[in-house]
Amino acid sequence: MTLLLAPMEGLLDFVLRDVLTRVGGVDRCVGEFIRVSGSLLPDRVFFRYLPELRNGGRTLAGVPVRAQLLGSDPASMADNAARLAQLGPEGIDLNFGCPARTVNRHGGGASLLREPERIAAVVAAVRRAVPAHLPVSAKMRLGYDDASQALDCALAMQDGGACEIVVHARTKADGYRPPAYWEQITPLRQALRVPLVANGEIWTVQDAQRCRAESGCDALMLGRGMVADPGLALALRRADEQPHEEHGAAPLLPWSALAPHLARFWQMVCEDLEPGQRAGRLKQWLNLLRRRYPQAQQAFDEVRVMTDQRAITQWLARRVAATAADPVPMARAA
Structure with missing residues (x-):
C-alpha cells in the first residue's frame, strides 16, 4: 500500500506537511499548486510554496515532496517545469482537478477536463521539458459536469507521459460533497497501464478499506481525513499488516500524543506565516480535528475568541502541559 498526502490550498501547506509527516x-x-499564467516564475515563488526544496525536496521528517503546477498553456508550463526541475523536487505533478471558481474561470484545474487534447499537450510538453529521471504525474477529477470524459482524460495524461495519476472520485460539479464515487475509478484502472491513486472522502480505516475494494487501487491519497486524524496513515498501515484484527473507530493517535504536535504547528505558524494568518490557522486545524477528537471541541471553544499571539502561546503551553500530566481526566472533561 502506498499512502500520499494531498495538497490543499490554504490548509495542507508546508507547516502541516512537516507536522503530519x-x-x-x-x-x-x-x-499546493503553483499557478502558471504565462510568465517564467522567479525561484522565490517555488521556494515559497515548497520550502522543502531547501531540504533536498523532503520534509524535515525525510518524506519526499512532489511539486505541483497548475496551468493550461503547454509552452509556459514546460518552461516553468524546467526551471522548477533545477531546484530539486522529488517530481512534478500537474493539477487537472482544482474545482475553485477563479481557477476554472481562467482555464485551469478541472476546466481542462473538458479538453482531453489540451491535457495531453500540457503533459507532453512538461514531460519533454524535464530530465527523464524526474517523475511527472497528474491529478484529475472524474470530470467537469459529469464523468463521461473520464477515460479520455486519463488516457490523455498517460499518453502524454504521466507516470502516475491520482483520481479524486468526484466531478468538479460535485465539489467536496459526499459521497466519493470510488467505483468509477475501476474502469480507468483497468484501461490504463500507469498506476492510479484513489482519492476522496477517506476519513477512517473503514473508508480506506472500502475505497480500496471498490476502486481496486492499492495506493491512496489522504487529504482532510489526515488533517482531522493525523494518525490515520499509521492506522491504515496497522490494519494492512493485521487484516484479521479488529480496528476500532477511535483515532490511533491519542489526544495526549497529538498535543505536542499542535505546539510544534503553532511554533512554525508563528515563525513562517504573516501575523494576521496565525490565529486563524490554529483555529482551522482545531476545527477539523473536532471531527475525530472530542477534546478538540473544548480546545476550539477556548481559542476561538483569541487573537493575541502571546495569549495563544501561553494557552497552548498550559494545554500541552496539562494533557501530558493527566491525559485521562482531560479526555473525560472534554
Whole structure:
C-alpha cells in the first residue's frame, strides 16, 4: 500500500506537511499548486510554496515532496517545469482537478477536463521539458459536469507521459460533497497501464478499506481525513499488516500524543506565516480535528475568541502541559 498526502490550498501547506509527516505513515507528499499564467516564475515563488526544496525536496521528517503546477498553456508550463526541475523536487505533478471558481474561470484545474487534447499537450510538453529521471504525474477529477470524459482524460495524461495519476472520485460539479464515487475509478484502472491513486472522502480505516475494494487501487491519497486524524496513515498501515484484527473507530493517535504536535504547528505558524494568518490557522486545524477528537471541541471553544499571539502561546503551553500530566481526566472533561 502506498499512502500520499494531498495538497490543499490554504490548509495542507508546508507547516502541516512537516507536522503530519513527523507523525508518520506517509510515503510521499504533493505540494499546493503553483499557478502558471504565462510568465517564467522567479525561484522565490517555488521556494515559497515548497520550502522543502531547501531540504533536498523532503520534509524535515525525510518524506519526499512532489511539486505541483497548475496551468493550461503547454509552452509556459514546460518552461516553468524546467526551471522548477533545477531546484530539486522529488517530481512534478500537474493539477487537472482544482474545482475553485477563479481557477476554472481562467482555464485551469478541472476546466481542462473538458479538453482531453489540451491535457495531453500540457503533459507532453512538461514531460519533454524535464530530465527523464524526474517523475511527472497528474491529478484529475472524474470530470467537469459529469464523468463521461473520464477515460479520455486519463488516457490523455498517460499518453502524454504521466507516470502516475491520482483520481479524486468526484466531478468538479460535485465539489467536496459526499459521497466519493470510488467505483468509477475501476474502469480507468483497468484501461490504463500507469498506476492510479484513489482519492476522496477517506476519513477512517473503514473508508480506506472500502475505497480500496471498490476502486481496486492499492495506493491512496489522504487529504482532510489526515488533517482531522493525523494518525490515520499509521492506522491504515496497522490494519494492512493485521487484516484479521479488529480496528476500532477511535483515532490511533491519542489526544495526549497529538498535543505536542499542535505546539510544534503553532511554533512554525508563528515563525513562517504573516501575523494576521496565525490565529486563524490554529483555529482551522482545531476545527477539523473536532471531527475525530472530542477534546478538540473544548480546545476550539477556548481559542476561538483569541487573537493575541502571546495569549495563544501561553494557552497552548498550559494545554500541552496539562494533557501530558493527566491525559485521562482531560479526555473525560472534554
